Amino acid sequence: MSQLAQDFQDFLQHARVQQRLSPRTLRIYTDGLERLQALLAEAAIDARALSIAQARRLAAVLHREGLGPKSIALLLSVWRSTYRWLGLQGRVALNPFDGLRAPKAPKPLPKALGVDDAVQLAAYAPEAPADPVLEARDRAMVELLYGAGLRAAELVGLDVQASGQAQGWVDLQSAEVHVTGKGDKRRSTPLGQAAAEALRAWLVLRPQRAAAGEVALFVG
The missing domain is CATH 1.10.443.10 (Intergrase catalytic core)
Structure with missing residues (x-):
């Protein structure tokens, strides 16, 4: 098991024991971190050295893959929380997902009369x-x-x-x-x-x- 995977597992253990998150929320966190780990592996990026620019590119990949704004926002929230905890543990120097937001959902046009x-x-x-x-x-x-x-x-x-x-x-x-x-x-x-x-x-x-x-x- 790589150090990257261990970092994520440690965070999930913290979320399970200390934060006492529900099984459903833990499943969302686990899925989100598995997605992040796959993206990092594809781009050959060290999770502990992830920069702000690289984090933005990861978000752009999600957008290109066709994920909606709400789905992207959920993943970014998971990743942001993970890196916040890693920062408190002294494992990363910064949270590259701070201030990074998903694209806004388009507002539907008002329905015109026929x-x-x-x-x-x-x-x-x-x-x-x-x-x-x-x-x-x-x-x-x-x-x-x-x-x-x-x-x-x-x-x-x-x-x-x-x-x-x-x-x-x-x-x-x-x-x-x-x-x-x-x-x-x-x-x-x-x-x-x-x-x-x-x-x-x-x-x-x-x-x-x-x-x-x-x-x-x-x-x-």
Whole structure:
């Protein structure tokens, strides 16, 4: 049995006796250390001399092999704990896995409405509309949200016309919506015909709801 394997077995004995880890956790630790030992052997790396750069390359190997972020994070946690104990025992000079983190899991995109559902939503109108002005406003908002792909914050930040202070505005002539998105980054997105028609209908009625000097596109 090599000294490397003995180091790992000593740590597992410590985890079993001193930390009193559950059998399931010990199995996870054992599997993780067997994986590390195999990677070290393949790369001809002495475990006691493992450098930070080499540790990063080992993590990169896991990523290339197709392991997910959670699986990589679990292995790194096992290895980090092992080397922390080896350091306390004076067997290694540093913990090469300190500060090393797994890649972040991609965040799923929000699920968009299907075309049929979006059409039904945009065409929806109450049987007895209480206020046709607000109905026109809401229709324009829905059309812009879906048709121009705006975020809610970008929608409510639209002004009725362009200015140096405006966070966003709609240019009907060029059929574009200009908004300030995340990180204060400006972007432009095309305006569809249905959204443009709904917006024109709202602009005709907007003065009935907008106070004097109101700059926001959508009021009320």
